[in-house]
Amino acid sequence: MQESDTHISTSLLLIGPSMIEPKEYWPEDLLGIIRSILSHKCPCPARPEFAFEMTEEAALKNYFIMKKNNFDLAKALTQQKNSPLGFGSEFKPPSIIEPLFHLHPNWNHVKSILSNGSQWPLEPISEEIRRSNLEEALAFSNHKGATDKPEILKNYATTTSFTDTPWSFLLTRLGL
Numbered sequence: 599m600q601e602s603d604t605h606i607s608t609s610l611l612l613i614g615p616s617m618i619e620p621k622e623y624w625p626e627d628l629l630g631i632i633r634s635i636l637s638h639k640c641p642c643p644a645r646p647e648f649a650f651e652m653t654e655e656a657a658l659k660n661y662f663i664m665k666k667n668n669f670d671l672a673k674a675l676t677q678q679k680n681s682p683l684g685f686g687s688e689f690k691p692p693s694i695i696e697p698l699f700h701l702h703p704n705w706n707h708v709k710s711i712l713s714n715g716s717q718w719p720l721e722p723i724s725e726e727i728r729r730s731n732l733e734e735a736l737a738f739s740n741h742k743g744a745t746d747k748p749e750i751l752k753n754y755a756t757t758t759s760f761t762d763t764p765w766s767f768l769l770t771r772l773g774l
Contacts, residue, residue, distance in 0.1 A: 686712030
């Protein structure tokens with residue numbers, strides 16, 4: 599094999615039958631940057647304080663965590679930033695992947711999400727809209743739970759008010 603056979607050109611990217619020149623999106627030393635990213639070892643995430651079981655004990659534990667943080671979820675999550683609850687925790691740190699993605703037109707937005715979390719303009723919804731959304735999710739059927747056991751979601755959508763749930767101190771009840 600000749601040296602030219604092992605060289606991968608980053609000046610052209612094959613997409614289907616056509617070729618485009620993505621020079622504005624790809625860094626010069628693409629393979630070197632990827633090697634560098636892959637060689638970066640990330641520490642093992644810490645265990646989150648929150649419990650994620652559907653039990654009264656978990657609900658009580660989560661309640662006391664929230665109480666300790668004045669029911670400020672952002673504060674509680676910030677204190678657990680080195681756990682899987684930290685923003686962008688499923689990715690390498692932005693400073694490590696930035697050399698690969700910094701030329702992408704949406705990089706600054708993605709970097710902000712990885713560093714600070716995503717911001718969603720939320721406002722309360724009516725019970726009618728909530729039920730309609732759940733019915734739409736059932737009709738869409740893009741979730742195993744909705745297709746394997748639709749009666750559970752359908753029952754919840756038609757008979758349960760969000761505030762009636764027995765897990766009232768789980769994270770969802772505390773403002774999410």
